[in-house]
Amino acid sequence: MRTVVAAGSERRGDIMLQPREVEFQAKKKENENLAFRTYLKIHADEEKLDKQFLALHKKLFRSYDCSKCRNCCTKYAGTIPEEDLCQDAAKLGRSVQGFIRQYLKPEADWEGNYETLHIPCDFLNEKGECILGDCKPENCKNFPYTDQPDRWGSLYSVLDVVSVCPVAFEIWERLKEEYGFRYRGRK
Secondary structure (H helix, E strand, C coil), rough: CCECCCCCCCCECCCCCCHHHHHHHHHHCCCHHHHHHHHHHCCHHHHHHHHHHHHHHHHCCCCCHHHHHCCHHHCCCEEEHHHCCCCCHHHHCCCCCHHHHHHHHCCCCCCCCCCCCCCCCCEEEECCCCCCCCHHCHHHHCCCCCCCCCCCCHHHHHHHHHHCHHHHHHHHHHHHHCCCCCCCCCC
């Protein structure tokens, strides 16, 4: 694991970025990250790239405690699939309608997902824990999706999570190293 030195883009050590630094560092590297995304679209083999993402995901998440970060919970609204409403409502001791009224926008989106009323996610408590516990939605469990197939086809989405998740940021930086990518544009 590494850290980005505040004075520039040099990297050193084995410490991942702190959650509060990720958005700032990703913004500083926005043009570089877009250029690397284009580079991958032209040069990367889709299957090999998925394997690289998966290997880095497993390696970095092995020692990362997401409960110490929760950027994803504080930067995004939560979404609950319609099929999870009954179990989630029961988990919190509410009726489905009471659960929707208290935590969710009243209408589902076109995919049948209900969004929380607020950002940060309404299911994040004061201690930084998800009150849904084991009932937390799959989209939350799978974030930042860096172990999912078809990363080549969704590199713009990867750029979104790189600005939120310290592990996704580090995966992206390590991929640059693996590909020998050097950014020559403006900093």
